[in-house]
Amino acid sequence: MTNSKAIELIKDDLWKNNPVTVQILGICSTLAVTNIFLNTLMLGLGLTFVTAFSSLTISLLRNVIPTRVRMMVQTLVIASFVVIVDIVLKAYVPNISKALGPYVGLIITNCIIMGRLEAFASSNKPSMAFLDGIMSGIGYSYVILVIAFFRELLGFGTILGIQVMDPLMKGLGYSDGWIQWAFMIMAPGGFFMLAIFIWIANNIIMVKKS
Amino acid sequence: MQKALATISFMIIITIFFISVLAFINESSKERIAKNLEIEKYKSILYAFNILPENINEKKLEPTSTTSDIEWEENKIMEIFKNQIKKITLPITREQRNLLKNSFLSWQDSVDIYIRLNKKGEIAAYGFTLKGKGLWGTITAFGVISSDLKKMIGIDFTDQVETPGLGARIIETEFKYFFRNLDLTGFHDYTRKTPAIIVVKKKGKTNSEHSTNSLQAITGATQTVDGVLAMINTDLKFYITFIEENTQIITN
Numbered sequence: 001m002t003n004s005k006a007i008e009l010i011k012d013d014l015w016k017n018n019p020v021t022v023q024i025l026g027i028c029s030t031l032a033v034t035n036i037f038l039n040t041l042m043l044g045l046g047l048t049f050v051t052a053f054s055s056l057t058i059s060l061l062r063n064v065i066p067t068r069v070r071m072m073v074q075t076l077v078i079a080s081f082v083v084i085v086d087i088v089l090k091a092y093v094p095n096i097s098k099a100l101g102p103y104v105g106l107i108i109t110n111c112i113i114m115g116r117l118e119a120f121a122s123s124n125k126p127s128m129a130f131l132d133g134i135m136s137g138i139g140y141s142y143v144i145l146v147i148a149f150f151r152e153l154l155g156f157g158t159i160l161g162i163q164v165m166d167p168l169m170k171g172l173g174y175s176d177g178w179i180q181w182a183f184m185i186m187a188p189g190g191f192f193m194l195a196i197f198i199w200i201a202n203n204i205i206m207v208k209k210s
Numbered sequence: 211m212q213k214a215l216a217t218i219s220f221m222i223i224i225t226i227f228f229i230s231v232l233a234f235i236n237e238s239s240k241e242r243i244a245k246n247l248e249i250e251k252y253k254s255i256l257y258a259f260n261i262l263p264e265n266i267n268e269k270k271l272e273p274t275s276t277t278s279d280i281e282w283e284e285n286k287i288m289e290i291f292k293n294q295i296k297k298i299t300l301p302i303t304r305e306q307r308n309l310l311k312n313s314f315l316s317w318q319d320s321v322d323i324y325i326r327l328n329k330k331g332e333i334a335a336y337g338f339t340l341k342g343k344g345l346w347g348t349i350t351a352f353g354v355i356s357s358d359l360k361k362m363i364g365i366d367f368t369d370q371v372e373t374p375g376l377g378a379r380i381i382e383t384e385f386k387y388f389f390r391n392l393d394l395t396g397f398h399d400y401t402r403k404t405p406a407i408i409v410v411k412k413k414g415k416t417n418s419e420h421s422t423n424s425l426q427a428i429t430g431a432t433q434t435v436d437g438v439l440a441m442i443n444t445d446l447k448f449y450i451t452f453i454e455e456n457t458q459i460i461t462n
Contacts, residue, residue, distance in 0.1 A: 032373075033374060035374065035375035035376070036374060036375045039374050039375075061224075064220070065220075066213075066216070066217040066220055068217060069217055069220070069221055072221065073221070073224060076224065076225060076228055077228070080228045080231065080232055083232050084232070084235060087235055087236060087239050087243070088239075090239075090243045090246065091239040091242045091243050091246065092242075094243075094246045094247075094250060094278065095276070095278040095279065098250075098276075098278060099276075099374065099378075100374070101370075101371055101374065101378070102371055103374070155375070156274075156375075158274065161272060161274045161275075162272070163272075163273070180429060182429045182430050185375055185376060185429070185430050186376065186430050
């Protein structure tokens with residue numbers, strides 16, 4: 001793997017070809033779990049792990065997987081790594097496992113993983129595939145974390161569960177404190193935040209191109 | 211034909227390989243996971259009985275904290291269970307089953323009642339499992355009521371699949387705190403037509419400060435809270451009647 005290729009890949013996955021803002025993949029989980037920052041962080045880490053190791057595994061097997069069953073094998077590999085993540089969370093961080101609930105299992109259905117395996121891992125060397133998996137995961141994670149930060153702050157008035165908006169508003173003279181933006185906690189809040197993020201990202205790309 | 215056989219053989223081999231890896235990881239962590247679940251269950255029961263570690267003041271906990279965030283020493287949990295909590299299993303009679311008509315407990319033949327004993331060995335509180343319908347699935351909780359059956363001591367939600375950040379907030383301290391000292395006298399009024407426990411948008415005081423029969427709703431989680439309310443009203447009515455009818459067996 002040459003350095004320039006790796007750097008190009010990193011730039012692509014993080015920005016130019018970001019899985020969420022450009023490829024519009026992984027939208028379901030972006031909308032579903034981005035109302036709490038900590039849950040979003042754990043999901044991002046889980047997805048990065050699964051994408052990286054699934055990409056590595058598929059790349060290692062790319063010359064022996066029969067074409068007709070490649071998607072079955074990809075699904076098997078993804079599901080196996082998701083089960084590993086689920087077991088590790090239950091064994092070592094049961095609080096987080098409980099909080100994430102069914103969303104860990106839903107990583108299997110995240111189209112970013114299958115998308116990267118099909119588009120990249122099955123036709124590239126293991127080192128590049130592993131790097132692509134990590135960077136796709138990070139590219140997805142930072143988008144959902146930014147969305148989660150604002151949704152939690154405006155929806156609950158908290159950052160990482162610590163109340164910040166209520167004391168701030170009371171300090172500014174508002175006796176009622178922070179009135180939660182319930183809209184931000186619910187699904188429509190996710191739609192709007194994601195749309196705003198994509199709009200800003202695409203505008204920056206357009207400005208750079210022009 | 212040969213190609214098809216090769217494909218099938220490949221699929222079988224790779225499936226067996228990955229299943230073996232997962233089976234190994236599962237076996238290696240099975241005990242640890244089972245222990246975690248047991249500790250979580252005991253922590254939930256103790257929280258519902260309003261038994262907390264000595265250095266913990268519930269009023270100073272973060273509103274969004276959960277029972278899992280309360281740190282216990284494992285040997286302390288076991289000591290309390292050994293000395294203060296007893297469990298008995300009692301059968302449900304046909305007449306008593308009528309009270310479980312709309313309850314998720316209706317399929318059971320018996321129920322477990324947990325009893326907390328005070329220092330004199332007298333019954334201080336009763337605890338039991340509650341089950342109801344949430345928005346996305348079943349909600350399971352452990353509820354505790356006082357020995358005179360007129361006040362709720364506490365509750366903990368042990369299993370739920372509600373939306374994180376919305377319905378799943380029932381597991382947070384802020385919501386559960388409203389169950390402390392909840393007034394249950396409405397269940398003893400057999401002519402009552404309205405629900406014994408209700409939900410309001412905003413409570414000025416907690417029930418610990420001023421005991422009422424109302425809980426505070428969670429914004430954006432109406433259906434989950436309605437499910438919890440239905441569960442409380444149905445199951446508590448059953449348990450209060452059940453414990454009254456079985457008092458002699460329990461005290462023996």
